[in-house]
Amino acid sequence: MRTRAGVCILLAWLVTVAPALAQRAPATAPIGGRIFGVVEGQAMTATDTFDALSGETSLFGGGGGAEVHGVWRKIFLRASASRLSVDGERVFVFGNTVFPLGIPMRVQLTPVEIVAGWRFATPGKRLVPYVGAGTVIMRFREESDFDTSSDIVSKTFSGAVAFAGVDVGVMKFVSVGAEVGMRIIKITRPGGVLGALGEDDLGGVSMRLLVSIGR
Amino acid sequence: MPRTSSRVLVLAGLTCVAWLVLVPVSAQQAPVPQQPPPPPPRGAFITTPEQRQALELAAVRDLNYIPGEVIVKFREGVTVVGQARALDALRSRPLPERLQWIADRTARLQVDGDLDSPAIAASLARQPEVEFAHPNWLLQPRLVPNDPQYAARQWNLTAINMPGAWVINAGGPGVTIAVIDSGVTNINATYGFKTWNGASIVTAQMPFAINTDFDAARFVPGQDFVFWTGPVLDSDGHGTFMAAVASQSTNNSVGYAGIAYNAKIMPLKACLSYWDVQILRSEAGQPGYAPLDVGGCPTSAVTTAIRYAADNGAKVINLSLGSTNPSPSYIDALNYAVGKGVFVALAAGNEFNLGNPTTYPASYAANIAGAMSVGAVGRSLTRAPYSTTGPFLEIVAPGGNSADGGANGVVWQMALRESDFNPATVIFPRFDRYTDLGSQGTSLAAPHVAAVAALLMSQGITSPAAIEAALTVTARDLGEKGRDNDFGAGLLDPRAALRGLGVVR
Numbered sequence: 001m002r003t004r005a006g007v008c009i010l011l012a013w014l015v016t017v018a019p020a021l022a023q024r025a026p027a028t029a030p031i032g033g034r035i036f037g038v039v040e041g042q043a044m045t046a047t048d049t050f051d052a053l054s055g056e057t058s059l060f061g062g063g064g065g066a067e068v069h070g071v072w073r074k075i076f077l078r079a080s081a082s083r084l085s086v087d088g089e090r091v092f093v094f095g096n097t098v099f100p101l102g103i104p105m106r107v108q109l110t111p112v113e114i115v116a117g118w119r120f121a122t123p124g125k126r127l128v129p130y131v132g133a134g135t136v137i138m139r140f141r142e143e144s145d146f147d148t149s150s151d152i153v154s155k156t157f158s159g160a161v162a163f164a165g166v167d168v169g170v171m172k173f174v175s176v177g178a179e180v181g182m183r184i185i186k187i188t189r190p191g192g193v194l195g196a197l198g199e200d201d202l203g204g205v206s207m208r209l210l211v212s213i214g215r
Numbered sequence: 216m217p218r219t220s221s222r223v224l225v226l227a228g229l230t231c232v233a234w235l236v237l238v239p240v241s242a243q244q245a246p247v248p249q250q251p252p253p254p255p256p257r258g259a260f261i262t263t264p265e266q267r268q269a270l271e272l273a274a275v276r277d278l279n280y281i282p283g284e285v286i287v288k289f290r291e292g293v294t295v296v297g298q299a300r301a302l303d304a305l306r307s308r309p310l311p312e313r314l315q316w317i318a319d320r321t322a323r324l325q326v327d328g329d330l331d332s333p334a335i336a337a338s339l340a341r342q343p344e345v346e347f348a349h350p351n352w353l354l355q356p357r358l359v360p361n362d363p364q365y366a367a368r369q370w371n372l373t374a375i376n377m378p379g380a381w382v383i384n385a386g387g388p389g390v391t392i393a394v395i396d397s398g399v400t401n402i403n404a405t406y407g408f409k410t411w412n413g414a415s416i417v418t419a420q421m422p423f424a425i426n427t428d429f430d431a432a433r434f435v436p437g438q439d440f441v442f443w444t445g446p447v448l449d450s451d452g453h454g455t456f457m458a459a460v461a462s463q464s465t466n467n468s469v470g471y472a473g474i475a476y477n478a479k480i481m482p483l484k485a486c487l488s489y490w491d492v493q494i495l496r497s498e499a500g501q502p503g504y505a506p507l508d509v510g511g512c513p514t515s516a517v518t519t520a521i522r523y524a525a526d527n528g529a530k531v532i533n534l535s536l537g538s539t540n541p542s543p544s545y546i547d548a549l550n551y552a553v554g555k556g557v558f559v560a561l562a563a564g565n566e567f568n569l570g571n572p573t574t575y576p577a578s579y580a581a582n583i584a585g586a587m588s589v590g591a592v593g594r595s596l597t598r599a600p601y602s603t604t605g606p607f608l609e610i611v612a613p614g615g616n617s618a619d620g621g622a623n624g625v626v627w628q629m630a631l632r633e634s635d636f637n638p639a640t641v642i643f644p645r646f647d648r649y650t651d652l653g654s655q656g657t658s659l660a661a662p663h664v665a666a667v668a669a670l671l672m673s674q675g676i677t678s679p680a681a682i683e684a685a686l687t688v689t690a691r692d693l694g695e696k697g698r699d700n701d702f703g704a705g706l707l708d709p710r711a712a713l714r715g716l717g718v719v720r
Contacts, residue, residue: 046718049718053717053718090715090716090717091716092681092684092716093716094676094678094680094684094685097678097681099677099678099681100675101674101675101676101713101714102674103713103714103715107718140718140719142718144714146382146383146714148379153718153719155719187719190719191716191719191720192716192718192720193717193718194718194719196716202718
């Protein structure tokens with residue numbers, strides 16, 4: 001609860017106070033901030049694993065975040081979180097053969113990204129391309145029918161992310177954007193299907209659509 | 216509808232009602248003598264008088280093979296002429312017609328007038344036409360009897376968390392387990408068999424009954440390979456006990472639980488009991504008692520039963536039998552079964568304290584993906600002192616250990632009442648009464664694994680090799696870290712095997 005309140009205060013500060021601060025110092029880069037919502041899909045690097053468990057190789061979900069730009073020249077800082085999930089069933093893998101076991105399961109990935117980026121045009125322009133990179137901390141949760149509390153897998157992994165996108169201003173404080181990213185989240189000594197199929201990366205290529213409010 | 220038709224219908228209806236009401240009354244007034252039920256079908260005996268005599272001789276001479284019998288496999292492409300040439304090497308020069316084929320190129324040969332099976336086999340093995348030849352080994356059930364003392368606790372099932380596994384799979388529905396053993400009685404019937412009463416050969420009525428803690432509907436047709444062509448009858452109790460461990464009815468408020476309690480059981484009789492031999496002896500007109508320790512499971516019958524199970528719908532085979540004598544024919548039969556999608560569980564042996572010899576056919580399982588040799592642990596999950604160890608041991612399961620918990624440390628099931636047919640004390644046996652029975656041995660460990668394999672088959676792992684892999688990777692490591700010769704991969708963990716794999720675990 002306290003965390004959520006802190007996040008709200010931070011966002012409010014980013015949207016209101018930070019631009020005001022930026023106005024006080026127009027000679028340097030204008031500081032601005034915005035919040036955004038995102039829908040995204042991630043084509044998993046571990047395609048065999050997710051195909052075996054769910055018949056899908058992409059996970060979909062959504063989330064949101066906040067961004068401060070103009071901290072120094074055209075650099076921006078961003079924090080975001082999203083949740084991706086897929087339903088499937090547990091399996092046993094023997095060689096290249098996958099035996100579905102009919103035990104329903106759900107996998108949730110919650111990547112939290114802290115990144116820095118560079119905008120190629122000043123805010124306010126209609127088209128603003130940007131690139132960025134940073135770290136991703138991913139909360140991983142996997143649960144199945146018949147699970148006891150000790151069976152549920154809830155772990156945190158970390159990795160790196162890089163992305164590129166473009167913002168399109170649609171109103172004075174509203175923009176939409178599209179972004180392509182690459183997450184690399186390596187697992188050391190993976191078990192489960194990941195290990196059985198020789199894969200070790202819970203990252204992938206993400207496609208994101210963003211709607212931003214703020215300067 | 217015309218009124219006349221209505222009246223006819225009403226009249227007909229009344230007539231029917233009257234008939235229904237009155238007929239039972241009139242039946243009561245004039246009871247018809249009830250016909251006695253037809254006698255149960257009686258089969259022809261499979262074991263010939265010569266074979267029965269050979270079995271008795273084996274018991275008297277303490278031989279682990281049937282005297283005068285060998286198993287021979289000819290090389291690929293050997294014709295009848297070649298077979299005859301090979302058989303000419305024997306003193307009795309039997310004709311190829313004497314070969315009783317039990318598999319492709321593999322036959323059982325009974326040689327007249329020569330009881331030295333090892334010598335016969337050695338002569339044949341030297342012939343270029345022969346791939347291998349060996350005596351028709353007698354396997355023995357792998358159970359160490361224990362004085363029964365009632366105990367309702369089935370520690371063996373909680374030790375492997377069966378309740379946690381049954382939540383995922385309710386007893387292996389849709390899978391058939393073949394129990395190759397002394398038989399599992401699947402008929403309620405009384406047979407008049409000849410036996411010796413101490414003074415003369417008499418016909419005794421011997422009742423047989425299905426285990427009272429076993430749903431008769433869960434039997435699929437079985438086959439007798441040693442005694443007769445009639446229904447499968449267990450006159451020893453070993454096979455019934457193995458079936459009980461694997462699949463005794465559960466949640467029926469009776470007796471004990473079984474592991475794969477919704478699986479079907481295919482009873483395949485490949486072992487002759489004392490009473491089988493005694494009956495064969497008396498039916499042949501030979502007075503007297505058979506030796507008390509007579510009986511066993513001819514290799515020829517066991518390998519034929521393995522093939523039969525694979526050809527007739529079984530998906531799992533339990534083999535709680537073994538000996539210290541090798542036979543490549545086991546390898547052929549096991550490979551045949553696994554090739555047909557059948558998983559095989561084999562008791563590793565109870566000879567640790569007898570020099571810990573390599574046992575067969577269990578040791579062959581180590582090189583066959585889809586067949587597993589099973590050792591035994593006691594209640595505290597330490598190796599049972601009798602349980603054979605070695606590089607061929609693949610997994611362990613509860614087999615009981617009376618030194619580790621006394622009567623509460625053995626494996627209990629509802630099984631045939633041994634005092635009803637103990638040949639040392641009984642003249643006219645019966646095989647229709649069941650009671651609590653506790654025993655120990657790798658015999659009992661193997662059906663744990665067979666039954667869990669049935670659960671896995673039912674859950675969707677249809678490849679025997681994959682089942683072996685699933686059981687191996689999910690086994691709970693015991694003893695030295697990793698695989699070791701005492702516990703193999705470790706203790707059977709049905710729940711973990713059934714849960715399979717998620718993304719990372």
